[in-house]
Amino acid sequence: MLRNVNDGRRAHYSMAGTASSRVPEPAVQVPTRTLVEALIRIDHTVDTAELYAIAPLLGMTDQQVRLCVKRLVTEGRFTQEGRGRKAVLRATSITEQTLGPDIEFVAHAFQQDAGLAPWDGVWHLVAFAVPETARPARDALRAALTRLGGAPVQGGLYISPNAWEPHVEAQARHLGVLDHLTLLTTDSLRQGDERDPAALARALWPQDEIADRYQRLASVARPRLRRLHEGTELPSTQWLTIAIELAAEFTRAMEPDPLLPPQLLCQPWPGTQARELVAQCWSLLEEHAEVSEHFSLFQLYRDVTRPSVAGT
DSSP, rough: OOOOOOSSOOOEEEEOSTTSSSSOOOEEEEEEEEEHHTBBBBTEEEEEEHHHHHGGOOOOOOOOHHEEEEEEEEHEEEEESSGGGGGGEEEOOOHHHHTTTTTTHHHHHHHHHHHHOOSSOEEEEEEEOOOOOHHHHHHHHHHHHHTTTEEEETTEEEEEEOOOHHHHHHHHHHHHHHHGGEEEEEEEOOOOOOOOOOEEEHHHHHHHHHHHHHHHHHHHHHHHHHHHHOOOTTTHHHHHHHHHHHHHHHHHHHHHHOOOGGSSOSSSSSHHHHHHHHHHHHHHHTTTTHHHHTTHHHHHHHHHHHHHHHHH
C-alpha cells in the first residue's frame, strides 16, 4: 500500500467515460509524492520521462513535479542523476523501507474478508505511564498505537481486538519507552453495563467514518473496473494512471482502518466489497505486462489481492 503523504500539492483529475451519457468517474486526488513512489521500478529507480508523462493525466503541472522531486531529494528519500526529463531518481534505503510496511496489514484485511482470520474473542490492551520528561516519546507512542488500530479506553490505556503486541513492542523499543508499558489480554471487557463486543467496538472506533471511506473507494473502483474490462486498447500511460488512482484511494481508505474482525462490524461491511473491487481491478491491470512487470507498485499489491480474486 502506498503511503498517503500529503505534500500540499494534490492534483484533481477525473477521466471521462467513453460514452457521453455515462456518469463521470469520481475524481481522485493523488499527491505528487504518491505519484513518484508509484513509478518506482523494480530496480528502485524512477525514470523522470515517465514521471512527466503521467503527471498531466493526473492534472499535475511540470512545476509541481519539479518541486516534489526537489523536496524528496532534499529529504534524502531519493538521489538524482541527470537533469530534467532525462534524469533518473534512485530510491534511498529510507524510501525502500517505507514503501510497503503496511502490506502485512493489507494482507490481513483480505484474509478477514475471506473468513480466514476469525476473532478468538480476546482483547489486547496496552497500558503506559510515560513520564512528563519524555513527553515527545509519549505523544509519539499514542500516535503509533492509533496508527496500529488501537482505541483509547481511558488515559494511558489502549485496546485492540488484534494481536498487535509485536508491533507495539517494536514501536516502544524504537521510542525508548518499553519499560513504561504493560501488555495484557482479556476475554471479558465491560464499559459501564455494556458487555457486547460489537457494541463496544461501535463505541470505541468511528465505524461510520471508516465505512464512508470504503464507500468512496468502491465508487472510484467500480467505473474503473468497467473501463478496464472495456479498454483493452488503452495506452500504457492510462493503465498506469488507473493503477495510481486506485492505490491512492485505497491507501486513503485503509490507513485509518483498525481492521476490526468481521464479528465486530456491521454487515455487510463496505470495506469487504471495496477491497474486492480493487482486487478485480488489479487482476486486470496485471494482465498488461508492459507496465506490471516493471513497477514495484504491482509487486506490492500482487500477493495480497490474489487470494481475494481467486475466491470470486
